[in-house]
Amino acid sequence: MPSVIKLTVPSELLSLGRLAHLLQALEGQGRAADPHQYQLLVGRLSDELREQQGHEALPSLLDHFPAAAEVYENLQYGHAGLVRAPLELSLTSELAARALLERVKRGG
Template sequence: MNTSLSVNKSLVALAHILQRLEHSGRPVDAEQYRTVVSRLEAELKAAPPDALEPLLRAMPSVAELYENLQYVHAGLCRSPLEAGLNAELEARRLIDVARRPARPT
């Protein structure tokens, strides 16, 4: 993976480990998962945000973690707005349909 030189090797290694854990076909030890996420979280917080983009694009699990860390400040900053809006509109439509009285048969 070609990432910015500003992103340290620990961050990249932890990102790869998280990806492997996320896509493992076998059960993952919860403590191991928490440890990896905790360390990765610290590395993401310490990294310059502008240097993270290649890593986040290449590793969806890391991008999701990053977005969750940024949520308090930026909401779902990496999620496409259109997909979220369409999901909300569809949910509203389905709620309206469910509220309508049933037609007699």
């Protein structure tokens, strides 16, 4: 029997919460989603994330929807790196990426 989680979301985040829930369901369905449907959903979710960036309830919402949190990370990565990951994990990932790029650059 699936468990039920009740999440209280401020009214201004309801649309974001619904989109995050849809993406989480789509990712967890166990089969590939329609690419166009997925692209539309992630695009709308990205727009909502940009609009609600800085909202005090956003981190809590993203804690409940890992797929939406990953989209948020991707939106922020260019100027902030892995903003939701613990600092040690972020640093380790950044150093590993740099080392890989350096190896590729040297040809091996």
